[in-house]
Amino acid sequence: MTGARVAVVGIHGHGASHVRNVARLAAAGRAELVAVADPRGGGDLPPDVRVFGGLDELLAATRVDVVVICTPIQTHVPLAELAMRAGADVLLEKPPTASMVEFEQLSAVVAETGRALQVGFQAQASEATLKLAAMMAEGRLGEIRGISAVGKWVRKAQYFQRARWSGKRRLDGVDVVDGAVTNPLAHATAAALLLDGSTGVDDVRSIETELYRANPIESDDTSSVRITTSRGTPILIAVTLCAVEHLEATVIVHGSEGRAVLTYQSDLIGDTKYGRADLLENLLAHRADPGVPLYVPLAATGGFTRVVEAVRTAADPVEIPGELVRWEGEGLERRPILLDVEKWIDRASDELALFSEIGAPWAVRSPGESS
Ligand SMILES: NC(=O)c1ccc[n+]([C@@H]2O[C@H](COP(=O)([O-])OP(=O)(O)OC[C@H]3O[C@@H](n4cnc5c(N)ncnc54)[C@H](O)[C@@H]3O)[C@@H](O)[C@H]2O)c1
Incomplete structure (x- = not known):
C-alpha cells in the first residue's frame, strides 16, 4: 500500500517541514509524495518526486488526492480553489485568507466541491x-x-x-x-x-x-x-x-x-x-472515514x-x-x-x-x- 497521493506547493520556506512530514508518512505506507510545485524549483526531495513551477501544471500532469499549500498568504485562495476544483482535498497553511471576502469565497468553494479543507493551525x-x-x-x-x-x-x-x-x-x-x-x-x-x-x-x-x-x-x-x-x-x-x-x-x-x-x-x-495529533494524518483519516472530524475545518x-x-x-x-x-x-x-x-x-x-x-x-x- 502506498497511501494517498500528496503534492506540496511552496517548499522552500516552512513547506520544507511539510515535505519531511509526507516523507515520514510515506515511510509508514500511508502517503506518497508524488509532486511538488514551486517557482524556485525543487530542492532536497526523495527520488521520483516530480517538480513543477506551478500548481496548475502539476494538476494537469499528475493525479493527486491531497494538496498541501504552504505559499505566501495572498496566493492561498486561488491555489486552494484550483486544488479543490481538480478533486483534491487540501491542507492549507494559516492564515487561510487575507480578508473576510476571501474567506467567504473559499467557504463557497468548499461547499460547492464537497472537498475537505484543513487549515494549518497545528x-x-x-x-x-x-x-x-x-x-x-x-x-x-x-x-x-x-x-x-x-x-x-x-x-x-x-x-x-x-x-x-x-x-x-x-x-x-x-x-x-x-x-x-x-x-x-x-x-x-x-x-x-x-x-x-x-x-x-x-x-x-x-x-x-x-x-x-x-x-x-x-x-x-x-x-x-x-x-x-x-x-x-x-x-x-x-x-x-x-x-x-x-x-x-x-x-x-x-x-x-x-x-x-x-x-x-x-x-x-x-x-x-x-x-499532539498531526493535521495531515487527520486529513487522511477523514478522507478514509468522513466520520473522523477534522481538527481545523x-x-x-x-x-x-x-x-x-x-x-x-x-x-x-x-x-x-x-x-x-x-x-x-x-x-x-x-x-x-x-x-x-x-x-x-x-x-x-x-x-x-x-x-x-x-x-x-x-x-x-x-x-x-x-x-
Ligand atoms: N503553521 C506554522 O506554524 C507556520 C510556520 C511558518 C509559516 N507558515 C505559513 O506557511 C506559509 C508560507 O510561509 P513561509 O514563511 O514558508 O513563506 P516563504 O515566502 O518563506 O516561502 C514560500 C514558498 O512558496 C513558494 N511560492 C510562492 N508563490 C508560489 C506559488 N504561486 N506556487 C507555488 N509556490 C509558490 C516560494 O517560492 C517559497 O518557496 C504562510 O501561509 C505562513 O503563514 C505556517
Missing part, C-alpha cells in the same frame, strides 16, 4: 489545547474573567527580507496582511478563540486593534488587540517581534478559581506535557478571520518613536529591541487591557482602530 490539534478547553468547559477554573495571548518574539531583518510579501499589508494591489497578530503569532489568537469555544465567524462580537511597528515594514510588529466574543469573554492579544529574547508564546486563562498557562508550541499546560477559522479583517481594515500601524528602540546587529542580523516591551505585554495580559489603556509609552490612539 496548535488546535494539541492535546494540551483541547484539554484546557475541556477544563474550562467543566468549570474547573471557575468563572472565566478573560483570556490573554502573549508573544515575545525576535525577528531579524533576514525574516522580513526573505520574500517580497513579508511584512506587507498589500502587495501588487492584493491584500497580504502579514503582521505579528495575523501571521507569526496567529496561533496564539486562534488557540485563545478555541479555548473560549468561539472559533466560528459569528462567535466574535467586537475587535479593538492597536497596531505599532519598530521595523521598517508596512505591517505591525508590536500590537495589542482585544476581542470580545459573543459569550462576552474578553481575549487580549499582546505581542511583539521586538523582544529582548525569543520566548515561546503563551495563552493564559484567567479564571475565578485559578489561572492556567498554555504553551502551545510545546503542548504544555503549566509544566505538564501533552501529545475552514469554518473553525471564521472567528480568527474576523481578527484578520479587523487588522486589514485598521489604520496603518503607528511607527514607534526612535528613542524607545535600541537596534542590535548588522545586515541581515539587525533587529530592533523595544524598551521594556516585556513589562508592558505582561501588564496588558494581566489587566486584559490595550497598550494605550495602561499607558505604554509608544501607545497613542489612532482613528480606525476598532471594528
Whole structure:
C-alpha cells in the first residue's frame, strides 16, 4: 500500500517541514509524495518526486488526492480553489485568507466541491489545547474573567527580507496582511478563540486593534488587540517581534478559581506535557472515514478571520518613536529591541487591557482602530 497521493506547493520556506512530514508518512505506507510545485524549483526531495513551477501544471500532469499549500498568504485562495476544483482535498497553511471576502469565497468553494479543507493551525490539534478547553468547559477554573495571548518574539531583518510579501499589508494591489497578530503569532489568537469555544465567524462580537511597528515594514510588529466574543469573554492579544529574547508564546486563562498557562508550541499546560495529533494524518483519516472530524475545518477559522479583517481594515500601524528602540546587529542580523516591551505585554495580559489603556509609552490612539 502506498497511501494517498500528496503534492506540496511552496517548499522552500516552512513547506520544507511539510515535505519531511509526507516523507515520514510515506515511510509508514500511508502517503506518497508524488509532486511538488514551486517557482524556485525543487530542492532536497526523495527520488521520483516530480517538480513543477506551478500548481496548475502539476494538476494537469499528475493525479493527486491531497494538496498541501504552504505559499505566501495572498496566493492561498486561488491555489486552494484550483486544488479543490481538480478533486483534491487540501491542507492549507494559516492564515487561510487575507480578508473576510476571501474567506467567504473559499467557504463557497468548499461547499460547492464537497472537498475537505484543513487549515494549518497545528496548535488546535494539541492535546494540551483541547484539554484546557475541556477544563474550562467543566468549570474547573471557575468563572472565566478573560483570556490573554502573549508573544515575545525576535525577528531579524533576514525574516522580513526573505520574500517580497513579508511584512506587507498589500502587495501588487492584493491584500497580504502579514503582521505579528495575523501571521507569526496567529496561533496564539486562534488557540485563545478555541479555548473560549468561539472559533466560528459569528462567535466574535467586537475587535479593538492597536497596531505599532519598530521595523521598517508596512505591517505591525508590536500590537495589542482585544476581542470580545459573543459569550462576552474578553481575549487580549499582546505581542511583539521586538523582544529582548525569543520566548515561546503563551495563552493564559484567567479564571475565578485559578489561572492556567498554555504553551502551545510545546503542548504544555503549566509544566505538564501533552501529545499532539498531526493535521495531515487527520486529513487522511477523514478522507478514509468522513466520520473522523477534522481538527481545523475552514469554518473553525471564521472567528480568527474576523481578527484578520479587523487588522486589514485598521489604520496603518503607528511607527514607534526612535528613542524607545535600541537596534542590535548588522545586515541581515539587525533587529530592533523595544524598551521594556516585556513589562508592558505582561501588564496588558494581566489587566486584559490595550497598550494605550495602561499607558505604554509608544501607545497613542489612532482613528480606525476598532471594528
Ligand atoms: N503553521 C506554522 O506554524 C507556520 C510556520 C511558518 C509559516 N507558515 C505559513 O506557511 C506559509 C508560507 O510561509 P513561509 O514563511 O514558508 O513563506 P516563504 O515566502 O518563506 O516561502 C514560500 C514558498 O512558496 C513558494 N511560492 C510562492 N508563490 C508560489 C506559488 N504561486 N506556487 C507555488 N509556490 C509558490 C516560494 O517560492 C517559497 O518557496 C504562510 O501561509 C505562513 O503563514 C505556517
